[in-house]
């Protein structure tokens with residue numbers, strides 16, 4: 196795997212005996228449009244991967260396929276995912292008629308489920324809010340609860356589709372820190388769909404770009420965490436990805452142009 200800014204590897208080249216996610220020749224089709232075109236992807240256990248791509252490129256389609264939420268969609272190909280998979284979406288999807296603790300532990304079996312729920316709530320900074328109703332929480336708090344619900348199951352794979360997309364900038368920054376902290380403690384494999392290049396470079400150790408139904412860019416982010424957006428190497432990764440996404444970078448003004456302004 197390449198480890199320098201701009202170092203791109205052949206997509207799906209990782210050979211692993213027990214990957215967290217493995218797709219081979221994955222096809223998903225809506226009508227006569229192939230959205231995923233024989234897509235090959237391997238995610239290692241414990242690997243934090245972000246998935247970027249232009250709007251409509253098929254990021255959510257891929258995530259839904261990996262989550263096995265698309266039984267009715269036409270398609271083909273091989274898909275391997277672990278048993279314990281948790282999901283997190285832009286809206287927290289908490290059930291309004293259940294208190295927080297019951298939302299977090301819903302479907303959790305075995306002794307100690309409640310204790311585990313309380314621990315998870317404490318981990319996301321919601322200690323003492325277990326008896327609250329979802330509508331009593333702010334948007335950021337609801338996303339924290341959704342993270343607690345995802346992590347209490349100790350997933351081998353966390354699938355997250357724009358989980359912070361609806362949050363304000365400040366809350367988003369706090370949630371980035373929290374997600375990275377929780378990831379480092381629990382170490383699930385993560386597949387994070389995002390539109391935000393900075394979010395991808397800040398959080399993920401590997402960033403993919405989906406284009407024309409396949410993974411077109413597979414970039415390893417070799418920066419220590421926590422990452423600073425001011426770090427020139429951060430900016431190199433960012434520029435590489437923006438270029439891959441077809442976003443032209445503003446050129447620095449030359450002295451001549453500055454003078455003529």
Ligand SMILES: Nc1ncnc2c1ncn2[C@@H]1O[C@H](COP(=O)(O)OP(=O)(O)OP(=O)(O)O)[C@@H](O)[C@H]1O
Nearest residue numbers: 225226230248249250251252253254255256257390
């Ligand atoms: N249920 C559906 N029926 C028909 N077309 C669909 C369906 N779901 C998705 N599509 C189409 O598949 C394409 C990929 O959609 P998808 O939501 O996966 O893209 P995306 O990359 O997640 O987009 P965005 O970044 O805008 O959320 C789009 O053109 C979309 O219109």
